[in-house]
Amino acid sequence: MDCHVISIFPEMFSVLTEQGVIGRAIQQRVLSLTVHNPRDYADDRHRTVDDRPYGGGPGMVMKPEPMCRVLDAAKHAARPGAKVIYLSPQGRRFDHQAATEFAQTDSLIFLAGRYEGVDERVLALYVDEEWSIGDFVLSGGELPAMVMIDAIARLLPDSLGNAESAVQDSFVNGLLDCPHYTKPRLFEPEHGSDSAMSVPDVLLSGDHQAIERWRMQQALGRTWLRRPELLEELELTDEQHRLLDEFKRNLDDTSFEQ
Template structure:
């Protein structure tokens, strides 16, 4: 891949792109990055590249001619059609998804404005696309161009040691990265999580995935919601295709069971193993009783879909009307006495409770466990 940066400050750009990881990538031939001085293409004997804007206003505007000639000279150095990007606060805001898109291009030209910007005519002539690194204004396009160059370059094969070096990082898969720790094992009374010291690759990976979800939920709830929504959509689509169901088939509810992570994991495991075939929930209205054949998606404690259930029987009953047979179908207890004690505590902890309060008793069939990855 080749990246060209058209700028008034080549020394500034060169001092960054030839250092550290990107510098080594250039040296080892994994990517080409060049900076070009727009001032070298001016026809003004004083090497001026700017002038006052028509209509008045504060500041100076970069002229069309030197910008156009600089970009034209860059284009003449290589066959093909480059993607020309003008770094501008008016452009699309840069995201990791956009970086991945740009990383697939064979050739990028990054145009850096300065002063009050660039004459609109040359931007139109060059058919540039505009890209911003955030909703704020800088004195020039050099820093944004360097951000884009760095973000794109590190995704090129060979620049980083392997794909894992970037595929597990924040934003790449829609999540922030999990917390990282190094030696010593204890510092200022703070210890490295024990899971990371086990050496069990599967357990460590599960911890990393779980923590990435929780870090994202805490720091970027918008990203977390988008990730969960995408996972749910993908999971439901897999279910429809696996069962040959119409695309307009929908699920009636999402179920997250249990009061905490440990109980939730236990209940999900029981459902997946076929040991739990019924559950109860608080009932406010008869309209809440699910109809026969309705689908529900069971998610784990972190909101990731794990399986699809299909309701086969549901009814509203009183808490004190539960039967031993129904308790056994719920799979959590061997006798009704233990179940009553546990669920009295549960309903007391989640709202008002009376012995004759209405609850929904629902039996279900496990329809789908999810495709094996």
């Protein structure tokens, strides 16, 4: 997959290309990332890309001429059929399903606006879809673009050290992820607890079927406790219903004992 980002702050994306999952995906040549700066397509020596909005009001608006030129350049550099994605709080909410769908495409162009946004005529001419990472406003589209690219990149082949990591992530099966533990078996915190904290016995049992059952139960229970609306969108199996009911009973018993 090749990704193109349009941003007046191209240096922000160096952290992605040099480290982490995206850096690995680039090294494995399953992902390429190119940043196009609209200032390189401005008319004047000051490389101006914004101006005051018609009708008055605070802030500035990104001008259509340099934005159209940089979009043309990005579309020319991208593979045929590349979608232009505008990062906007008014867009559709990005989630795991969207990341999975984007990971199946060959090429994407991310338009990161700044100030009060991009001239609406540019959006009408070039943008295929608007996407948001949440109901809040950021200083620009760079961070949302990074979030989306990271979520997409980790689903590409060979981008992770262990491909099973992506399969077991939260939301992959509609549920939150289960708890995870590592060495030592007994952990004695310096603060916050008077006794040693142990790893659940089932994870030390070597019984893989029991471990998978526990993990599924914990995923169901965590989803029920933290994001119950996710369960409403799923059709649970009879076994999953039994596991969730058992989780609730154990939780009630623990609360009663306390």
